[in-house]
Amino acid sequence: MTEQIFSYQQLSQFIQKIFLAIGCSLNDSCTATKVLLSADIRGIDSHGVARLNGYIRLWEAKRINSNPTIKIIHETPSTATIDGDAGLGLVVAPYAMQIAINKAKNVGTGWVSVGNSNHFGIAGYHAMMALEHDMIGIAMTNASALVAPTFSVERMLGTNPIAVAIPALQQPPFIADFATTTAANGKLEILQRKNEDAPLGWVQDKNANASTDANILKKEGTLLPLGSDREHGSHKGYALGSIVDIFSAVLSGGSYGPWAPPFPAYVPMPENMPGKGLGHFFGAMRVDAFRPAKEFKQHMDNWIERFRNAKPATGFDKILIPGDPEREMEKERMKNGIPIIQSVIDDLKKVGEKFNVTL
Amino acid sequence: MTEQIFSYQQLSQFIQKIFLAIGCSLNDSCTATKVLLSADIRGIDSHGVARLNGYIRLWEAKRINSNPTIKIIHETPSTATIDGDAGLGLVVAPYAMQIAINKAKNVGTGWVSVGNSNHFGIAGYHAMMALEHDMIGIAMTNASALVAPTFSVERMLGTNPIAVAIPALQQPPFIADFATTTAANGKLEILQRKNEDAPLGWVQDKNANASTDANILKKEGTLLPLGSDREHGSHKGYALGSIVDIFSAVLSGGSYGPWAPPFPAYVPMPENMPGKGLGHFFGAMRVDAFRPAKEFKQHMDNWIERFRNAKPATGFDKILIPGDPEREMEKERMKNGIPIIQSVIDDLKKVGEKFNVTL
Numbered sequence: 001m002t003e004q005i006f007s008y009q010q011l012s013q014f015i016q017k018i019f020l021a022i023g024c025s026l027n028d029s030c031t032a033t034k035v036l037l038s039a040d041i042r043g044i045d046s047h048g049v050a051r052l053n054g055y056i057r058l059w060e061a062k063r064i065n066s067n068p069t070i071k072i073i074h075e076t077p078s079t080a081t082i083d084g085d086a087g088l089g090l091v092v093a094p095y096a097m098q099i100a101i102n103k104a105k106n107v108g109t110g111w112v113s114v115g116n117s118n119h120f121g122i123a124g125y126h127a128m129m130a131l132e133h134d135m136i137g138i139a140m141t142n143a144s145a146l147v148a149p150t151f152s153v154e155r156m157l158g159t160n161p162i163a164v165a166i167p168a169l170q171q172p173p174f175i176a177d178f179a180t181t182t183a184a185n186g187k188l189e190i191l192q193r194k195n196e197d198a199p200l201g202w203v204q205d206k207n208a209n210a211s212t213d214a215n216i217l218k219k220e221g222t223l224l225p226l227g228s229d230r231e232h233g234s235h236k237g238y239a240l241g242s243i244v245d246i247f248s249a250v251l252s253g254g255s256y257g258p259w260a261p262p263f264p265a266y267v268p269m270p271e272n273m274p275g276k277g278l279g280h281f282f283g284a285m286r287v288d289a290f291r292p293a294k295e296f297k298q299h300m301d302n303w304i305e306r307f308r309n310a311k312p313a314t315g316f317d318k319i320l321i322p323g324d325p326e327r328e329m330e331k332e333r334m335k336n337g338i339p340i341i342q343s344v345i346d347d348l349k350k351v352g353e354k355f356n357v358t359l
Numbered sequence: 360m361t362e363q364i365f366s367y368q369q370l371s372q373f374i375q376k377i378f379l380a381i382g383c384s385l386n387d388s389c390t391a392t393k394v395l396l397s398a399d400i401r402g403i404d405s406h407g408v409a410r411l412n413g414y415i416r417l418w419e420a421k422r423i424n425s426n427p428t429i430k431i432i433h434e435t436p437s438t439a440t441i442d443g444d445a446g447l448g449l450v451v452a453p454y455a456m457q458i459a460i461n462k463a464k465n466v467g468t469g470w471v472s473v474g475n476s477n478h479f480g481i482a483g484y485h486a487m488m489a490l491e492h493d494m495i496g497i498a499m500t501n502a503s504a505l506v507a508p509t510f511s512v513e514r515m516l517g518t519n520p521i522a523v524a525i526p527a528l529q530q531p532p533f534i535a536d537f538a539t540t541t542a543a544n545g546k547l548e549i550l551q552r553k554n555e556d557a558p559l560g561w562v563q564d565k566n567a568n569a570s571t572d573a574n575i576l577k578k579e580g581t582l583l584p585l586g587s588d589r590e591h592g593s594h595k596g597y598a599l600g601s602i603v604d605i606f607s608a609v610l611s612g613g614s615y616g617p618w619a620p621p622f623p624a625y626v627p628m629p630e631n632m633p634g635k636g637l638g639h640f641f642g643a644m645r646v647d648a649f650r651p652a653k654e655f656k657q658h659m660d661n662w663i664e665r666f667r668n669a670k671p672a673t674g675f676d677k678i679l680i681p682g683d684p685e686r687e688m689e690k691e692r693m694k695n696g697i698p699i700i701q702s703v704i705d706d707l708k709k710v711g712e713k714f715n716v717t718l
Contacts, residue, residue: 076467078437079648107466108435113649136606152678154670164602174605176598182591199590208672226585226592231558232541233585239535239681240599242666243523246533247495250658251649257665274661289438290472290610299609302633306616307601311513313567319511322598 004345005337006359011049012037014352014359018052021355022059023066024088032090035121040338043329044177046186047122050344053351055088055119057265064088064118070095073253077107081252082114086277089120089141093280097126097139100284104135108289115252116276119143119263123163124177124326130165130284131173134293137165138283140244142254144262147181148222149238150230153208155222156258159184160244165323167287169297171304175323180241181223188214188223193341201228247281254279363704364696365718370408371396373711373718377411380714381418382425383447391449394480399697402688403536405545406481408699412706414447414478415713416624423447423477429454432612436466440611441473445636448479448500452639456485456498459643463494467648474611475635478502478622482522483536483685489524489643490532493652496524497642499603501613503621506540507581508597509589512567514581515617518543519603524682526646528656530663534682539600540582547573547582552700560587606640613638 012033019029040048058064068087072080080099084092096112103110120126123139130137143158159179166174179185183202191198191214198214205211206220213221225237249256255275262269287296310319340348345359352359371392378388399407417423427446431439439458443451455471462469479485482498489496502517518538525533538544542561550557550573557573564570565579572580584596608615614634621628646655669678699707704718711718 074648074650076645076648077465079467079644081649106436108438109468109470111468111644111648149666149669149678151672151675152669153672156666156669164598166602166605174601176595176602178592178595178598180595182586201591226595227541228591232560232587232591233537235679235681236535236537236539236585239523239537242533242681243525243535246525246659246662250655250662251646253650256658256662258669274658285438285470286435287610289433289435289470290440291433291612296609299615299633300605303605303609303615307508307515310508310511310515310617313510313512316510319508320594322594322601 002342003339004342005339007337008037008041008334010359011040011338014348014357015049015052017357018056018351018355021357022056024091025067028088028091031094032088035090035094035125038125039122041330041333042122042124042326043333044122044186044326046184046189049340049348051119053347054263054265056351058118061265063261063265068092072099078103078109078111080112082112083253084114084117084277086116086118089118089278089280092117093120093126093139093282094129096280097129097137097282097284100282101130101133101135104284104286104289105133109283109285112282113247113252114280114282115249115254117254117278117280119278120280122177123161124165124175126282127163127165127177128173128175131167133284134167134287136167136285136287139163139280140248141280142245142248142256142260142278144260145258146185146217146223147225147241148204150225150235153204153206153222154258157238157241157245158260159223160241162240162244166300167297168300168304169294171301172327173323174300174304174321175326177326180226180237180244182226182228182237183223185223188217244281249275249279251281252279361701362698363701364698366696367396367400367693369718370399370697373707373716374408374411376716377415377710377714380716381415383450384426387447387450390453391447394449394453394484397484398481400689400692401481401483401685402692403481403545403685405543405548408707409703410478412710413622413624415710417477420624422620422624427451431458437462437468437470439471441471442612443473443476443636445475445477448477448637448639451476452479452485452498452641453488455639456488456496456641456643459641460489460492460494463643463645463648464492468642468644471641472606472611473639473641474608474613476613476637476639478637479639481536482520483524483534485641486522486524486536487532487534490526492643493526493646493656495526495644495646498522498639499607500639501604501607501615501619501637503619504617505544505576505582506584506600507563509584509594512563512565512581513617516597516600516604517619518582519600521599521603525659526656527659527663528653530660531686532682533659533663533680534685536685539585539596539603541585541587541596542582544582547576603640608634608638610640611638
């Protein structure tokens with residue numbers, strides 16, 4: 001596959017101009033660009049610039065409001081519920097996470113459920129906002145339904161990711177960020193482009209038969225919950241995805257389960273939606289709400305060092321700590337640039353032409 | 360396998376007398392008995408009376424304090440850290456969960472990390488305590504290390520379960536309660552008794568080779584994180600187990616990772632433990648801290664009904680909601696009694712003889 005290398009600055013300037021062009025404020029354009037590109041620099045290519053066109057199409061379809069009035073509609077000292085006013089999730093989510101952080105400053109922890117929002121980029125970005133405050137950050141979101149519960153063939157849940165960021169002292173932070181499915185949809189898209197099969201256990205066909213067809217989602221197939229099948233714990237992945245759905249959208253008044261709004265603007269909205277838009281859930285916990293921060297972070301250093309030095313299987317050197325691969329990628333890409341595949345470049349250029357912005 | 364049926368009352372009276380005999384207060388004996396038996400009535404036989412002897416041996420080894428002074432050692436309006444004083448986890452955990460519930464009454468949510476504790480029975484019991492208060496309950500715990508991180512062969516994590524209980528209105532509550540491994544250790548024990556093989560993906564041998572040997576843990580093998588292998592997302596199960604370990608034991612001052620105290624009293628304590636005892640983590644969130652309780656619970660009814668009626672795969676009738684199988688089992692066993700296998704009965708009788716209590 002052809003690809004070209006772009007610098008962070010090149011992409012950043014382009015994206016920001018696009019967000020400005022659809023009517024976002026300067027501030028919101030900056031935030032949305034930063035969140036979107038955090039995916040590309042961390043190597044989660046499916047959630048970065050590759051999605052810009054998708055957001056623009058949702059704006060064209062009037063499903064995204066580029067100038068939202070984000071409001072707290074319910075709150076207690078440690079919680080808030082937010083109506084995102086159909087804004088870009090890339091903007092609504094950092095706003096909501098900041099409220100969680102503020103609540104945690106006051107009462108130890110903050111928990112914010114968000115409805116009437118849209119796709120928020122990578123969950124990890126929002127969870128990581130807590131780190132500089134010596135807090136543990138948590139972020140999750142529901143998403144368009146592509147996943148069948150255990151023993152079902154119907155699309156009921158999204159890939160519903162969970163991110164948890166935990167600060168350390170000398171060591172880099174622990175940052176887990178994962179879909180609650182065996183494989184994220186982005187992994188299937190990579191196989192489609194390469195014309196390769198998927199491993200057994202990632203997807204099933206419309207009759208619940210095992211399948212290795214990377215295009216099966218276009219044939220009424222479904223993604224499988226983490227665990228793949230009942231014998232390997234898919235009921236646990238189904239439960240995790242459900243918890244994310246309920247915390248994000250049932251608590252907030254968002255649209256949950258099979259009624260989650262689809263990301264592709266050409267897919268009609270579900271009928272009889274029980275709430276508005278996508279939902280997210282954020283948490284921030286001050287570590288010094290539990291024990292002195294330095295003491296906690298020293299023990300995190302000890303935890304991380306011990307796990308990194310766990311006895312490896314033959315052929316492996318060090319055990320990975322969640323966040324290691326993305327941090328390595330970030331270092332590499334900030335130095336040497338971000339490779340973008342040709343089909344995404346073509347897509348970006350078309351978006352640019354609409355608004356007279358050149359890449 | 361021979362088994363005998365006992366009524367809840369028979370077992371309850373026996374267990375309570377045993378706990379009284381080791382010096383627990385009347386109140387603590389009642390609580391510990393209730394928590395322990397909640398496993399048996401819900402069909403999680405590995406965590407109920409089958410473990411009574413294990414607790415007694417820990418008490419004999421002076422690793423369990425039957426008369427603990429459980430103390431809050433740090434707190435904020437929404438958090439507390441608790442020192443369990445080496446008490447029975449069966450007693451320390453409900454005490455801590457009650458504090459989380461009290462905090463939630465005051466400020467919307469409550470979060471409690473517990474150190475210096477012991478095995479707390481089933482996580483689900485503690486999470487379910489929140490339900491009658493119209494709260495979402497969360498419970499997790501670290502445990503003796505049996506699980507190797509992805510690409511490792513060393514025992515670094517326990518089966519570290521997560522339970523989440525969410526109230527509904529007419530529908531029974533949503534109750535997820537699962538180990539963060541592909542299969543819990545109890546599932547292996549069942550196969551050992553039947554002399555059957557384990558499915559591929561549950562365990563690996565000491566060199567990280569795939570194994571179906573249900574006895575492999577006795578041969579330096581390890582349990583695998585949920586996802587089984589890297590291609591099927593074991594790094595996600597490893598991350599989940601790690602989060603449970605950190606929330607339960609690094610936040611609280613408990614002993615984490617490979618240093619978690621072992622359940623079998625004959626296994627020596629790890630050297631250089633970085634904290635005291637096992638750790639747990641509890642959360643309680645008032646649903647009306649996010650939206651009116653009745654509204655939330657009506658939407659949970661809608662969620663549950665919709666998922667229960669998702670299109671089933673051929674050969675299946677209804678889609679299960681987390682908590683369904685355990686609730687069915689509870690109904691059945693409260694009516695018809697609890698089957699106990701002969702080896703467990705023999706074990707209980709031996710315990711009884713020590714304290715002059717007959718089963």
